Amino acid sequence: MNFYAVKAIYKFEMARTWRTLLQSIVSPIISTSLYFIVFGSAIGSRIEQVDGIPYGAFIVPGLLMLSLLTQSVANASFGIYFPKFTGTIYELLSAPVSMKEVVLGYVGAAASKSFILGVIILITANFFVPLQIAHPFVMVFFLILTCITFSLLGFIIGIWADNFEKLQLIPLLIITPLVFLGGSFYSADMLPPFWEKVTFFNPVLYLISGFRWSFYEISDVDIWVSIAMILVFLAITLFVVWRIFKTGYQLRK
Amino acid sequence: MTSAISVKNLNKVYDSGFQALNNINLDIQRGEIIALLGPNGAGKTTLISVICGIVNPSSGQILVDGDDIQTEYRQTRSKIGLVPQELTTDAFETVWNTVNFSRGLFGKASNPVLIEQILKDLSLWDKKDNMIMTLSGGMKRRVLIAKALSHEPEILFLDEPTAGVDVELRKDMWIVINKLRQSGVTIILTTHYIEEAEEIADRIGVINKGEIVLVEGKDELMHKLGKKQVILQLRQDIPAIPEPLQHYDLSLSDDGSELTYTFDTEGEHLGITALMDDLSDNNIRFKDINTKKSSLEEIFVQLVRESE
Numbered sequence: 245m246n247f248y249a250v251k252a253i254y255k256f257e258m259a260r261t262w263r264t265l266l267q268s269i270v271s272p273i274i275s276t277s278l279y280f281i282v283f284g285s286a287i288g289s290r291i292e293q294v295d296g297i298p299y300g301a302f303i304v305p306g307l308l309m310l311s312l313l314t315q316s317v318a319n320a321s322f323g324i325y326f327p328k329f330t331g332t333i334y335e336l337l338s339a340p341v342s343m344k345e346v347v348l349g350y351v352g353a354a355a356s357k358s359f360i361l362g363v364i365i366l367i368t369a370n371f372f373v374p375l376q377i378a379h380p381f382v383m384v385f386f387l388i389l390t391c392i393t394f395s396l397l398g399f400i401i402g403i404w405a406d407n408f409e410k411l412q413l414i415p416l417l418i419i420t421p422l423v424f425l426g427g428s429f430y431s432a433d434m435l436p437p438f439w440e441k442v443t444f445f446n447p448v449l450y451l452i453s454g455f456r457w458s459f460y461e462i463s464d465v466d467i468w469v470s471i472a473m474i475l476v477f478l479a480i481t482l483f484v485v486w487r488i489f490k491t492g493y494q495l496r497k
Numbered sequence: 498m499t500s501a502i503s504v505k506n507l508n509k510v511y512d513s514g515f516q517a518l519n520n521i522n523l524d525i526q527r528g529e530i531i532a533l534l535g536p537n538g539a540g541k542t543t544l545i546s547v548i549c550g551i552v553n554p555s556s557g558q559i560l561v562d563g564d565d566i567q568t569e570y571r572q573t574r575s576k577i578g579l580v581p582q583e584l585t586t587d588a589f590e591t592v593w594n595t596v597n598f599s600r601g602l603f604g605k606a607s608n609p610v611l612i613e614q615i616l617k618d619l620s621l622w623d624k625k626d627n628m629i630m631t632l633s634g635g636m637k638r639r640v641l642i643a644k645a646l647s648h649e650p651e652i653l654f655l656d657e658p659t660a661g662v663d664v665e666l667r668k669d670m671w672i673v674i675n676k677l678r679q680s681g682v683t684i685i686l687t688t689h690y691i692e693e694a695e696e697i698a699d700r701i702g703v704i705n706k707g708e709i710v711l712v713e714g715k716d717e718l719m720h721k722l723g724k725k726q727v728i729l730q731l732r733q734d735i736p737a738i739p740e741p742l743q744h745y746d747l748s749l750s751d752d753g754s755e756l757t758y759t760f761d762t763e764g765e766h767l768g769i770t771a772l773m774d775d776l777s778d779n780n781i782r783f784k785d786i787n788t789k790k791s792s793l794e795e796i797f798v799q800l801v802r803e804s805e
Binding site for chain 1: 550551552570571581587588589599601602606
């Protein structure tokens with residue numbers, strides 16, 4: 245194992261975060277705060293409680309997931325796409341590193357950023373709404389696994405993309421709709437019966453549901469189903485990354 | 498002793514069907530400086546990229562210090578430093594960070610003293626905290642060299658290191674390269690400035706259309722393929738080369754004032770004395786005499802033409 249390389253990539257990627265503090269940390273905090281102000285305080289004050297939880301507090305887990313998913317994908321995809329775009333990837337390809345180490349460095353850094361972001365958003369939320377976390381360990385478990393899984397997904401997108409448009413395509417067209425329609429702002433049983441059934445085909449629903457359970461012990465699906473789902477996602481992303489490196493897809497000509 | 502690099506039957510066909518390398522066989526000895534010359538698109542960069550692990554070979558084998566570059570890639574790559582042709586840098590990073598990043602990436606513990614020395618040798622020390630995007634092209638080239646040297650490679654690839662570089666940097670660079678050579682580093686260089694290769698290389702490899710045309714010691718090559726010319730400025734113009742002199746390899750300038758005799762430097766009988774006598778017998782007098790030896794550039798052009 246080339247630990248120095250993992251450390252170098254990790255440090256390099258984290259340095260990018262501090263350099264682009266506004267973009268990577270401040271802007272998600274501002275947008276999340278806006279959600280709290282608009283949905284939590286302004287509109288939320290006129291919405292009745294959901295399963296006994298004030299609406300503003302109800303949406304915290306969903307909002308966190310929204311930020312974690314989009315930021316994990318954005319960070320990790322950009323992290324590996326940018327060297328491809330500028331050509332500095334030559335160094336990575338000519339270095340004595342295995343692809344496992346490359347993934348560990350890039351995905352580790354992207355996941356760390358998301359995790360830090362998640363914690364900051366949680367603290368921010370605390371200023372706007374009364375928070376309670378019923379199962380902190382489960383919450384952290386979901387937080388960490390989501391950061392890792394979606395950073396892996398971002399990494400896959402970054403490798404697959406050969407232009408900036410493709411880089412934005414999946415986050416904009418797939419991930420954002422799935423998160424919005426996955427119960428970030430509502431409980432599945434608030435939907436008409438048909439759409440409630442459709443919603444269960446949305447994988448993100450299981451993440452949000454499980455995550456919300458760790459806060460308030462309310463969920464759309466059983467917590468074990470949610471845990472199983474996040475593990476399945478992780479397994480799928482790991483498998484795809486493994487396949488990519490097995491074939492050298494898109495990196496080595 | 499095993500070669501520093503041994504390339505055996507190497508082929509590279511890109512997905513587009515373009516054959517960039519065609520059955521390349523090449524042995525590079527430890528500690529030598531070999532210059533790879535070839536026209537644009539000859540396959541020099543592809544060859545370097547395959548050896549460094551950036552491009553996958555289609556077939557064939559490459560050993561670095563006896564280790565296969567595919568199965569033993571950790572050992573082989575950690576010994577190689579590469580200065581790429583393109584100025585690809587992390588625009589937003591500082592010089593110091595990017596050079597240290599390279600060292601870590603190649604599996605070495607940080608060594609600020611060494612990095613400081615490298616930056617000083619390349620006149621980059623006062624720029625160490627500058628963002629790379631603020632540097633000039635020549636300075637960026639230095640950064641790439643510093644990155645390649647940061648992990649103390651035993652083998653250094655310089656792909657067109659002096660393209661678009663000013664005289665001062667070239668001088669600095671050759672000083673660094675000489676220092677590396679003295680410490681036993683094997684250097685593989687591609688360049689379009691053939692006089693550079695002529696000055697610095699021990700051996701010359703010529704590549705054209707993905708094939709090695711020849712690999713030869715520089716001095717042997719110059720001796721074997723180099724030609725000498727004696728140019729005679731005539732006292733009186735002559736309309737044509739007289740019949741008795743036709744068997745010499747002579748050419749007459751258009752205005753009839755200059756006679757050029759070309760001969761092989763390898764030939765045993767150069768025939769200059771005989772030519773002088775024959776000139777005198779035919780009443781051809783000259784007022785000045787010049788000799789010219791063909792440059793590596795001329796030899797190179799001739800080799801490439803012959804291989805077309």
